Amino acid sequence: MEILIKNCIFKGKEQSILIENNKIKGIGKIKGEHDYVIDAKNKAVMAGIVNTHTHLAMTLLRGIADDLPLDEWLNNHIWPYEREHLNPEFCHVGSLLGCLEMLKSGTTCFFDLYFFEESTFKAVEKSGMRGFLSQGILDFPTPEYEAGEAIRTAKKFIEKFKGKNERIKPALGPHAPHTCSSETLIAVRNLANKHNLKINIHISETRDEVKRIIEKTGMRPVEYLNEIGFLGDDVTAAHCVWLNDNEIKILKEKGVCVSHNQVSNMKLASGIAPITKMIDAGVNITLGTDGCASNNNLDMFEEMKTAALLHKVSNLDPTKMPAKKVVEMATTNAYQALDLNCGIEEGKLADLILIDLKKPHLTPMYNFNSHVVYSAKGSDVDTVIVGGEILMENREVKTLDEEEILEKAKEIVK
């Protein structure tokens, strides 16, 4: 199958992009007959966006409780709701809704950490998206399994789905150093090494967690994780709000990727992650939305803008987090962390999006990266292609039935 995207704006001028099977075959002036032609006049092409930390099925908990102290939010709202309602069907519908939302805002790949990941796998498979799915691993009882059953549940998921779909990779999701014992974390490390899996984990989201780890281990969270041999370049660490300089140094040395979730960190008032310090230290920074209960959407354009704004003001320096760097966080930095051979380049995987520039808020255009970060919204994404497959065109998702999913989502939370 060959797809020609003609007249799209790339690097400041109109060009064509030829896709053959799952890869980009050519960029520039391209003639001849092709199986499918997309006329991208007034549209700009951009590499597919990666959301490196979310809890997908939580789309169904979007706005269920806001503006509350963290403990009250978790203990009185999120956890009781999850205990009562989470099941495979709920997570399947929530994941379908999440895929729909991500496609409609230009996300082509994401790293999930939640429960009943088999249900999420099936939803992602249907959507055609790329995903890293990690079964949540905690030592205490969860809506899915009893205490002590986490590693067994994760193993089962990995064995069942490893190699099943080239776009979807099972991964490991140890929740956090304060909810997993060192035995559990070491078991995760061994599984990751054995099966060559990526790991997603929460690190130092709140000050309270850090205090608890220090009380338990005498070390700060990153130091402790390093001490037990958990860290590596296969780890994507979400949040990392409360780190000291030594912890930043360790993350760099071990090649750990950080998933900066600033909208969630702001909404829950967790704090401002020292991202500019981490950048200066050479840590690989990517962006994530976190779950919809603390955001309350999956729009990576919002994440990009908020990341740029927050670190400018918190450093009182408008030169921090320039647009180009922020776009890299949402694309190339994530490709590096997840070993994805993506980008708008010949021979790379054809994961790309078209942004419709024919909008008042995108007129005029002086600089594309500035537009992406400061002016655009997820709703400006017109077309999404993953692995050479058109998943959305003219904002119509081709792989999922939008009407049906919205109805099911409303039904299931009634």
Next chain:
Amino acid sequence: MEILIKNCIFKGKEQSILIENNKIKGIGKIKGEHDYVIDAKNKAVMAGIVNTHTHLAMTLLRGIADDLPLDEWLNNHIWPYEREHLNPEFCHVGSLLGCLEMLKSGTTCFFDLYFFEESTFKAVEKSGMRGFLSQGILDFPTPEYEAGEAIRTAKKFIEKFKGKNERIKPALGPHAPHTCSSETLIAVRNLANKHNLKINIHISETRDEVKRIIEKTGMRPVEYLNEIGFLGDDVTAAHCVWLNDNEIKILKEKGVCVSHNQVSNMKLASGIAPITKMIDAGVNITLGTDGCASNNNLDMFEEMKTAALLHKVSNLDPTKMPAKKVVEMATTNAYQALDLNCGIEEGKLADLILIDLKKPHLTPMYNFNSHVVYSAKGSDVDTVIVGGEILMENREVKTLDEEEILEKAKEIVK
């Protein structure tokens, strides 16, 4: 003319809203024949949003220079560009583009401060929006007039347009206490009193400005403005980033409205305005986008979310700036400041918007205010009505030719 909006979601249930001429005539179950019927199934009604500080024609400078130190941004980019390019035609096209963008993101009224406001007046008149337009007043030469000509230019504008259009009110725009002498500021105060006009002014956007005012007057900016008798409840003060407790007290005592422009303050790294302190002190807080060169769009939904997020994290308290309060800032607080008899209530002016809830990122819905602040975007606004006139329906702006304006905007900046 009677318009019936049927099946719209209001206060959690489906209701109808009847508009007669420019006012809301009834809300609830409404039967009978009407001139025009809007079926608002799956749409929620919300009172029209007010942007209390912008420089509308700067839409044409959107993204012209970003990520730069403030001085370099102003002195090497914005001001030279304005000196070379600003003229009535430029400001007319920029204002048409701005109105288009505001309508497409649910803003029904705005407070402008810029140059060649006659051009803006004509654009706003065409759009059907509500606006307060203030001719920028500065002591030094501007792209529009020579030094010393500011008050004369402003007077001319006021005399020409006062009472000309019931939706558009001329206003006064003294730029700032460091760019206007006390004589100029007192002349503005006298004009405001004489003609019953609203005033828009920048106060304490940067630390440097504050320093300069203290050096010049021995007082902090708000103290100085109070001392010369400038402040009153007809003043909307933009930014107010660097205030001390006494200045906050004065703003409250004088009934000054604050236009919080946090996206611009973050992007330019001006600082974080002490908004939660001002709220506690009883100051009336509203929201503004500032000009597109420092934002880079006019989306008030983005302003609402950013305002909520920023003050939660900067206070490390997730209960600060709850969604309902933020919605009030964008609506009722602004109505109060600008003497607008608006709101979704019988007898009020029919300035309202419909939000299309049939979207993945707005499904499911537990709480409408939470959706408005945390999940929605300007692009979810489906219909805009101002003064009983339908300005946009199904995202099609009826009063402006979108295609033509986008072309003109691209043409003029070439």
